[in-house]
Amino acid sequence: MARAIWSGSISFGLVNIPVKLYTAVRDRDVHFHMLSSDGQCRLRRKLVCPETGKEFDFNDTAKGYEVAPDQYVIITQEELEQLRPEAGRAIDIESFVQLDDIDPILFDRPYYLVPDKNGSKPYRLLLEALARSQKVAVARIVMRTKEYLVVVRPIGDSLCLETLRYSDEVVQQDELDGIPEPFEVGERELAMADQLIDHLTTEFDAKEYQDLFRERVLQLIEAKASGEDLVVQESTDTGAKGNVINLMEALKKSLEGVDKSSGNGKT
Numbered sequence: 001m002a003r004a005i006w007s008g009s010i011s012f013g014l015v016n017i018p019v020k021l022y023t024a025v026r027d028r029d030v031h032f033h034m035l036s037s038d039g040q041c042r043l044r045r046k047l048v049c050p051e052t053g054k055e056f057d058f059n060d061t062a063k064g065y066e067v068a069p070d071q072y073v074i075i076t077q078e079e080l081e082q083l084r085p086e087a088g089r090a091i092d093i094e095s096f097v098q099l100d101d102i103d104p105i106l107f108d109r110p111y112y113l114v115p116d117k118n119g120s121k122p123y124r125l126l127l128e129a130l131a132r133s134q135k136v137a138v139a140r141i142v143m144r145t146k147e148y149l150v151v152v153r154p155i156g157d158s159l160c161l162e163t164l165r166y167s168d169e170v171v172q173q174d175e176l177d178g179i180p181e182p183f184e185v186g187e188r189e190l191a192m193a194d195q196l197i198d199h200l201t202t203e204f205d206a207k208e209y210q211d212l213f214r215e216r217v218l219q220l221i222e223a224k225a226s227g228e229d230l231v232v233q234e235s236t237d238t239g240a241k242g243n244v245i246n247l248m249e250a251l252k253k254s255l256e257g258v259d260k261s262s263g264n265g266k267t
Contacts, residue, residue: 006143007116008089010126010152017123018116019091021143021161025110030217085147091161093139099153102136106164113152113159123159130154192251199258 006021034043047056063080064072091113115123130136136153141161149164173179223229 004114005111006141008091008141009116009119010093010113010123010137010139011090012093012137015122015126016090017126018119019113019123019159020116022112022114024112024160028211028214030214030221084145085142087145088142091139091141091150091152093137093152095138096130096133096135097138098134099136099151102151102164103170105170106167108163108165111161111163113161126152127154127157127159130159189247189251192248192255196251196254196258199255 002022004020004022008019008021010017010019035041036043047058047061048054049056063075063077065075066072113123126137130152131154136151139150139152141148141150149166150161151164152159152161154160
């Protein structure tokens with residue numbers, strides 16, 4: 001069973017809904033330990049001064065912010081603790097907005113909200129009200145001594161809380177090199193691109209997509225652990241080789257490939 005990582009209440013106006021917070025996603029990456037090349041021992045990292053070679057214990061370290069090359073401002077743990085937001089037990093709703101008003105690039109990490117004791121009725125009320133209004137709640141929450149901007153929205157029969165990135169964390173497009181200036185696209189190319197998109201349009205089902213690299217790594221680990229020899233095939237590179245491709249020709253070939261794989265294609 002999943003274990004709650006936070007408990008408190010959703011607060012808006014005079015309404016308080018007791019809830020528990022659960023992680024909505026889990027880490028499925030394959031993690032490795034650093035060993036000696038012969039695999040005989042696990043290696044540890046050390047804190048060493050690059051100039052003198054002196055080794056330091058973690059208790060003899062400090063946090064420093066570089067303000068100029070090789071010049072640091074030392075910040076103590078006590079100073080940081082004084083700046084941290086006061087730990088609270090409330091998800092303070094500040095406003096309600098349309099979900100489409102929030103750029104998806106701002107979404108960070110999802111959690112499930114589950115009603116706690118005596119919270120089922122007001123929880124269900126908020127869930128259905130958000131679903132009917134097609135709006136989401138913008139709120140703030142303090143978790144593990146850090147304040148987060150979040151949205152609360154309905155997903156099926158439960159409420160989902162998603163942390164948001166702050167706007168100054170997002171890289172603006174004008175900071176990027178290589179984005180082309182707007183120009184008029186030919187109608188023929190656009191029509192063929194529309195047709196290709198139409199042929200490839202389907203309903204999204206997340207279960208159809210798997211982390212193939214992770215599966216291959218696990219197969220390799222299982223085979224080596226059981227003493228088997230697993231032949232690892234080199235991946236076929238289907239990327240561009242640096243050749244200039246005629247856009248119309250590429251679109252035509254793409255459509256032909258779709259038609260062959262799907263019979264007569266869409267009508």
